[in-house]
Amino acid sequence: MCTKVAIAALSVKELAEQFSLTPPFRAKQVYGWIAKGVTSFEQMTNLDKVSRQKLEEMAVLRSSRVSKELRDEDGTLKLQITLCDGLAIETVLLTDQDNRKTACVSCQAGCAMHCAFCQTGTLGLARNLTASEIVEEFLFLEERAGKLDNIVFMGMGEPMQNLEAIRKALSVLTDPEGRALSSRRITISTCGITKGIYDLADNGPQVRLAVSLTTANENLRKSLMPVTNGNSLGELKKAIAYFSQKTQK
Structure with missing residues (x-):
């Protein structure tokens, strides 16, 4: 079942609004990692632990x-x-x-x-x-x-x-x-x-x-x-x- 938010096609603005990512550059960092094709939030090494945990709970990099x-x-x-x-x-x-x-x-x-x-x-x-x-x-x-x-x-x-x-x-x-x-x-x-x-x-x-x-x-x-x-x-x-x-x- 589709229970989490699929984020592969979200814009920087949508990422920031959907997950309340702060400061604003956090969403841009996530966006860049998605484009690089990472398959886990742990690979987003420049993100703080709180942001990674929030994404892990609410989102998926691959819904399929x-x-x-x-x-x-x-x-x-x-x-x-x-x-x-x-x-x-x-x-x-x-x-x-x-x-x-x-x-x-x-x-x-x-x-x-x-x-x-x-x-x-x-x-x-x-x-x-x-x-x-x-x-x-x-x-x-x-x-x-x-x-x-x-x-x-x-x-x-x-x-x-x-x-x-x-x-x-x-x-x-x-x-x-x-x-x-x-x-x-x-x-x-x-x-x-x-x-x-x-x-x-x-x-x-x-x-x-x-x-x-x-x-x-x-x-x-x-x-x-x-x-x-x-x-x-x-x-x-x-x-x-x-x-x-x-x-x-």
Whole structure:
């Protein structure tokens, strides 16, 4: 059960307010340690004992846990992660020929899109992931593989249905005072929800967009991807053009 506060995606201000950390720089210290990927409050060596005890009683650095690891010869690492309510998701580390490392993360437990070719779609949607759960996926991979170069939202779930949590997670991961991941190294994928593409273009974050087109045949796409109903190829083309013009990406 989720009984303590997950803090992986909390800002400095939120940490200070949530745990009444004083003096004010204490929250910034905690924030820095989270970005470094520490797994226990005892590792926060510049914190006083009282602050560490308070955090230990009220908070968790990881609300989820890795329940299974699978590693392929090509360097691909797949983690099965069990959330605090018992649901399971997957996150994957991809390594290219130049040894650049990419985190492929999930944003939902299950998926409501029901694409015919996707196994996750057969599960249905259990719930959206929280911002902290998304950040934890990234941190679990960095624990095992070192500093990652890129992050792509191409795991379980449809990102456009959980944009607020993704925004919150990325605000921490891209913060210069935190993990400082470049927004140019972040890609959000969608199966074609045009409303979400417009939202992302207008409200950020300024990241790369990937669209799962599958086929340019409208009727075939409708049979494979129910999202096409209400998100036609013509409408999708307009949304992508708007995103490109608005973001220059």
